[in-house]
Amino acid sequence: MQELKNYEQILDLVKNESSVFNLSQSLKQYHPYDIAKAFLDFSKTERDKIYQALSHEDLADIFEYLDEVDAANFLKELDIEHGTSVLSEMEVDDAVDIINELEEDASSYLENLELEDQKEISYLSAYEEDTAGSIMTTNYLEVDADWDVKEAMKYLIAEANEAEIVDPLFVSRNNQMVGVLDLKKLIIARTPKKISEIMEENFSFVNTNDSIIDASMKISNYDIYALPVLENQKLVGIITMDDALDVIKDEVDDDLEKMASIGEIKEGRTTLFKTLAARIPWLILLLILGLLTANVIGAYEDVIKQVTTLALFQTLILDMAGNVGTQSLAVTIRGLSRKNLDSKSKTRKHLLKELRISIINSFLLGILAFIVSYIFLLVNGDETINIVMICLIIGLAIFISLILSGLFGTLVPIIFDKLKIDPAVASGPFITTLNDLISVTVYFSLAIILLGLYK
Amino acid sequence: MKKTYILNQLEKTKDLNTLRVNLTKLHPYDIAKVFPILNEEKRKKIYAIFDDEKLADIFSYLEDSSIYLQELNREKIADIIEEMEPDDAVDTLGEMPQSTSEAVYELLEKETQEELAVLTQYEEDTAGALMNTNYIFFPSGIDVKAAMKTIVKEAPEAETINTSFVVDEGGHLLGTIDLKKLIVTKSPCDVDVIMNTNFQWANVDQDIEEAVKIIKDYDIFELPVLENGVLKGIITMDDATDALIEVAEEDYAKFAGLTEEEEINESVSKSIKKRLPWLSILLILDIFVTIIISQFEYLFTIDSMTILVIFQPMILGLAGNCGTQSLAVTIRKISNYELDKSKPIFAHIGRELSLGLITGLVLGLASFVLTIILLLLMKNNEQNIFALAIVVSVALFVSVTVANTVGALTPVLLYKCGVDPAVASGPFITTINDIFSITIYFTLATLLIYNFL
Numbered sequence: 001m002q003e004l005k006n007y008e009q010i011l012d013l014v015k016n017e018s019s020v021f022n023l024s025q026s027l028k029q030y031h032p033y034d035i036a037k038a039f040l041d042f043s044k045t046e047r048d049k050i051y052q053a054l055s056h057e058d059l060a061d062i063f064e065y066l067d068e069v070d071a072a073n074f075l076k077e078l079d080i081e082h083g084t085s086v087l088s089e090m091e092v093d094d095a096v097d098i099i100n101e102l103e104e105d106a107s108s109y110l111e112n113l114e115l116e117d118q119k120e121i122s123y124l125s126a127y128e129e130d131t132a133g134s135i136m137t138t139n140y141l142e143v144d145a146d147w148d149v150k151e152a153m154k155y156l157i158a159e160a161n162e163a164e165i166v167d168p169l170f171v172s173r174n175n176q177m178v179g180v181l182d183l184k185k186l187i188i189a190r191t192p193k194k195i196s197e198i199m200e201e202n203f204s205f206v207n208t209n210d211s212i213i214d215a216s217m218k219i220s221n222y223d224i225y226a227l228p229v230l231e232n233q234k235l236v237g238i239i240t241m242d243d244a245l246d247v248i249k250d251e252v253d254d255d256l257e258k259m260a261s262i263g264e265i266k267e268g269r270t271t272l273f274k275t276l277a278a279r280i281p282w283l284i285l286l287l288i289l290g291l292l293t294a295n296v297i298g299a300y301e302d303v304i305k306q307v308t309t310l311a312l313f314q315t316l317i318l319d320m321a322g323n324v325g326t327q328s329l330a331v332t333i334r335g336l337s338r339k340n341l342d343s344k345s346k347t348r349k350h351l352l353k354e355l356r357i358s359i360i361n362s363f364l365l366g367i368l369a370f371i372v373s374y375i376f377l378l379v380n381g382d383e384t385i386n387i388v389m390i391c392l393i394i395g396l397a398i399f400i401s402l403i404l405s406g407l408f409g410t411l412v413p414i415i416f417d418k419l420k421i422d423p424a425v426a427s428g429p430f431i432t433t434l435n436d437l438i439s440v441t442v443y444f445s446l447a448i449i450l451l452g453l454y455k
Numbered sequence: 456m457k458k459t460y461i462l463n464q465l466e467k468t469k470d471l472n473t474l475r476v477n478l479t480k481l482h483p484y485d486i487a488k489v490f491p492i493l494n495e496e497k498r499k500k501i502y503a504i505f506d507d508e509k510l511a512d513i514f515s516y517l518e519d520s521s522i523y524l525q526e527l528n529r530e531k532i533a534d535i536i537e538e539m540e541p542d543d544a545v546d547t548l549g550e551m552p553q554s555t556s557e558a559v560y561e562l563l564e565k566e567t568q569e570e571l572a573v574l575t576q577y578e579e580d581t582a583g584a585l586m587n588t589n590y591i592f593f594p595s596g597i598d599v600k601a602a603m604k605t606i607v608k609e610a611p612e613a614e615t616i617n618t619s620f621v622v623d624e625g626g627h628l629l630g631t632i633d634l635k636k637l638i639v640t641k642s643p644c645d646v647d648v649i650m651n652t653n654f655q656w657a658n659v660d661q662d663i664e665e666a667v668k669i670i671k672d673y674d675i676f677e678l679p680v681l682e683n684g685v686l687k688g689i690i691t692m693d694d695a696t697d698a699l700i701e702v703a704e705e706d707y708a709k710f711a712g713l714t715e716e717e718e719i720n721e722s723v724s725k726s727i728k729k730r731l732p733w734l735s736i737l738l739i740l741d742i743f744v745t746i747i748i749s750q751f752e753y754l755f756t757i758d759s760m761t762i763l764v765i766f767q768p769m770i771l772g773l774a775g776n777c778g779t780q781s782l783a784v785t786i787r788k789i790s791n792y793e794l795d796k797s798k799p800i801f802a803h804i805g806r807e808l809s810l811g812l813i814t815g816l817v818l819g820l821a822s823f824v825l826t827i828i829l830l831l832l833m834k835n836n837e838q839n840i841f842a843l844a845i846v847v848s849v850a851l852f853v854s855v856t857v858a859n860t861v862g863a864l865t866p867v868l869l870y871k872c873g874v875d876p877a878v879a880s881g882p883f884i885t886t887i888n889d890i891f892s893i894t895i896y897f898t899l900a901t902l903l904i905y906n907f908l
Contacts, residue, residue: 029653030653031653031655031673033672033673033674156638157638157639160635160638160639161635161639163635166634166635166638167616167617167634183616183617183634184610184611184613184616187603187606187607187610187616188607188610188611202480204482219696220693220696220697220700221484222482222484223484223693225676225692225693241676241692241693241696242671242674242676242692244696245671245692245695245696245699246671248696248699248700248703249671249699249703252700252703252704252706252707253703253787255707256706256707256710256783256787257783259707259710259711259881272806272809272810272813275810276810276813276814276817279780279810279814280814280817283773283776283777283814283817283818284817284818284821286772286773286776287769287773287818287821287822287825288825290768290769290770290772290773291769291822291825291826291829293765293768293769293772294765294766294768294769294829295765295829295833297764297765297768298762298765298833301761301762301764301765304755304761304764305758305761308752308755308756308761311748311755311761311764312745312748312749312752313745314764314767314768315741315744315745315748315767315768315771315889315893316738316741316742316744316745318768318771318772319737319741319744319882319885319886319889320734320737320738320741322775322882322885323712323733323734323737323882324730324734326711326712326881326882327711327712327713327730327734329711330707330708330710330711330713330717331711331713331717331719331726332719334707334717334719335719338719340719340720341719350719353723353726356723357723357726357727357730360723360727361727361730361731361734364731365731365734365735365738368735368738369738372738372739372742373742373745376742376745376746380746380749428776428779428881429772429775429776429779429780432772432775432776433772433776436768436772440768
């Protein structure tokens, strides 16, 4: 792949090129993303070479592509003045992210910035994380609704170099946003014509306090390249489609994480030790829950001794309960993170629907389980056991425990979300383990009742 | 909110002109969203009030557009398809029954037919199939003023004017030009001087996911698609966003053991169709687990050995969880193209193996202590508590290590064989790991306890 080739070429180049000038010329051919990717594999001396070879602006571009934690660490390798210059060349939202990671060192960088940059940064960092205000940028062009198209074009030509986004232009009047203007329209329009005559008055926007997920979904659903962010109807920033793309990708990954994992799946470059430290406490908790299950089964040990065949199907029932729980969980987590379950009526509707699905699925799978276990026991079982009765127990156990685990997979994440408990607790492994506990109880209790075994 | 508004309007407003005025401000996406819950009569109202261009936008947002298009006559369908983006038009035609789509195709203008023919020659899921052919290009050597004139002339038809492309006589792409740059550059100046010659691009037969990744990583709003260096089309970031979300949702769904992505407001019968197939397969697969266990049934015939059964869910559960975790990490790395070369593959598997070894060791030690405590609490004097604790903890250690490795290895192998790695869903890997763990556990019990009885 092209990307891999670039990566290797950059590694080679930086290792072997001794002239700073040649290096700066050669590096210009590569996209900052590629250089950022290679950055992590350079030694300190190699990175120093790059710091010397590239301009503040080029370095800023590279830093924007780095993970903010990495970027903050690399920034500390520069002296304060150099680092500050790089920060000031960055997109404000990216600069804010990195400054937040600098922690105690942050103030020394902030003090060195120009007053205007300082203001902008403190303005953006005032917005809470995960709100539209926190990821917006201010690099757009705003025109007045009463300007003539010629005036607007002049303004565009003068300002285009500074602005990241020139299409669309945003139209305001008396500090209120009143429309958006496709650059296409401005270019085609002939003077004399007012901006208000060619702008689109009907536009999508978000408020600074709206969630970034809402904003990103709007961008993706409506195919908006730059979504205006308003505060009291005044335009204060925009969110671009490339940022929304990253937000959505992260959000889907987060869901996968909640469902699948103990700790992070985006572990990437974290050390083995850190990964372990995150995982092991959860695993120990699961171990204890597992022993609790063992204790519960222990209470039924006499039943197993009398009918050992029951032991053969325990895993089948537990697995199936786990699978059904995982499916319900996946759909519910997705609904929660997309804010589709934010009202009582929606939640009730979802619960009822999951219950209905669980009942139908469990019924059909109960019958299927009865049939396959019957075949299995016909081939493998001895004559001393009542095959039909055992299969009935298995079928019924599947039916009941699958309904319960489906309900559990739906209910637990919703309750935890309401109580604002760390979603990692409501993860798939946790729910599967809880379902084990319920399912063994159902299974062996049924056996006692139907086989007439009493301790 | 918007949904209720649209439904209300369609219900109450009788006059079509008023209805048009009231609905015209809505985004086509919102109208497309309510389409499935309307009856045919209400949809006919929508067909009546909007022009072909707006209808084309609405249909581009619909997933099952072909169902609704059949409510229109062929001439009208052709008119709407004329107004669609070429890539959407191809999709829509492809969804219709062949006889209808052929008839509609015949009704299209020659120019459109040619445009669509270009796209249909590329296989599904390649950059060529997703690309758009409405872009603006200039011949090399023209002046910026002439370039600007071309843009003004072609802007209404073009998908985007933000990026335009400079090509040589053979149509080979030489460079890309930001509109911004064109605006600030003063004539006389050749476009060649201001164009960016170091651009990213995709090949027509490249996988869509790869093209999308280029767009995402390099923040490109319009990615040129080339065939032997000749510019054939562009992929826009909004199409890439849609493709990316679709892929991620698919991975997520498959991971959870759903055959397809499931929306929260889907009907019960649709949901069951997506869930039941995998569940049935898994049930059959679980019978194999039962068969494996039955091979060890001789263990349970001895009264003191039935205690083994009570620790089985714990061992299987923990191994299953570790396997799922390592599966999730691996699938994510594959979809980010981090596992394309053998070096990172070996590094990744080595990492997962060592993670498995260490977690297994920790869990093994913890379970050894806890198992002894539990057995003492249960006042079970029949068997050798110590031997049993050894079997449980060693089985846990080995099973977790194996499960971690299987979780990492399986998707990589599938990927290398050209199979979608997401086929290995969480539940599937868990069941596979059950088979390994059971075998390990009962074999250990046979070796360490049964043989000494």
